[in-house]
Amino acid sequence: MSDDDILRRALRAAELHTAAVRDLERFVEGYDGGLDAAALAEYAELLAREEATRAERQDILAELGLSAPSVES
Numbered sequence: 001m002s003d004d005d006i007l008r009r010a011l012r013a014a015e016l017h018t019a020a021v022r023d024l025e026r027f028v029e030g031y032d033g034g035l036d037a038a039a040l041a042e043y044a045e046l047l048a049r050e051e052a053t054r055a056e057r058q059d060i061l062a063e064l065g066l067s068a069p070s071v072e073s
Helices: 003-030 037-063
Strands: none
Touching: 003 037
8 A cells, every 4th residue: 555545544534533523522512411321322432433533543644654652741
C-alpha cells in the first residue's frame, strides 16, 4: 500500500473520529443530569466509538512512522 493510500485512510479515520467527538459533544450539550439507563448506555456507546476511532486513526498514522512516545504529562 502506498503512502498516499495510507494518508487517505488516515484522513478518513480522522474524519470518523471528529464525527464521534462531535456526537459526544452533542450528547453532553443535551444532557440534563439524569442518570437513567438509556443515558448511561448512550454515553457508553459514544465513548467507546470515540476511543475506537481514535485508536484506528493512531494505528493508521503509525504505518507512516508517525507516533508520539507519550502524550501523558
